[in-house]
Amino acid sequence: TFDEQQGIAIAHQQVQVDYLLGSNLFVGDTLRGQQTGKNSPYLSAGSYSSHLIHFDPLGTSSGKETKQLIEFDSDIVAIILNGKKLNASDNIFGGTGANYETSTSRKWESNDFLTFTSSQSILVDRATVGRYWIDDARIITQSVS
Incomplete structure (x- = not known):
């Protein structure tokens, strides 16, 4: 997990999230894979910070990670798991100088789970990848002034 852009001003309906x-x-929700559909919500206008779970x-043909608790300094307001939405938000939230994968393999799949355990923490219940896949999840938090 690494911090991306911090304190970024976003206009209403500029960034679509899952x-x-x-x-x-809601706190306590377990999220499985990516949200799809045209009715995905948008961030409201405001100042946000971004963090990427990657x-x-x-060097291996597959991998699995379980039970990893990730804590943030401010409240989580949105999560992006869908590859297309991750790609669309890279130019806004992406880390300076970071090179991001742009293929369809960049997403949280249906066999990957995370739990929104508190207003400031996520538990990666299970993340699994194969030789040509990666798991990315963008966690957007309220910007701290």
């Missing part, structure tokens, strides 16, 4: 706090994301076990 899960939005109070809409389809799983790519280089």
Whole structure:
């Protein structure tokens, strides 16, 4: 997990997400794979920070990670798991100088699970990848002034 851009001002409906706090994301929810569909919510106008969970076990044919608790300094407001939405938000939230995978293999698949354990933490229940796949999840938090 690494921090991406911090304190980025976003206009209303500039960034589409898979899960939005109070809409389809609540503390205690376990999220499986990616959300699809045209009715995915958008971030409201505001200032946000981004963090990327990236799983790519280089040099092996497959990998699995379980029970990893990740804590943040501010409240989680949205999560992006879908590869197309990750790619679309890279130019806004992506880390300076970071090179991101742009293929369809970049996403949280249906056999990957994470739990929104508290307003500031995520538990990666299970992340699994094969030789040509990576798991990325963008966690968007409220910007701390």
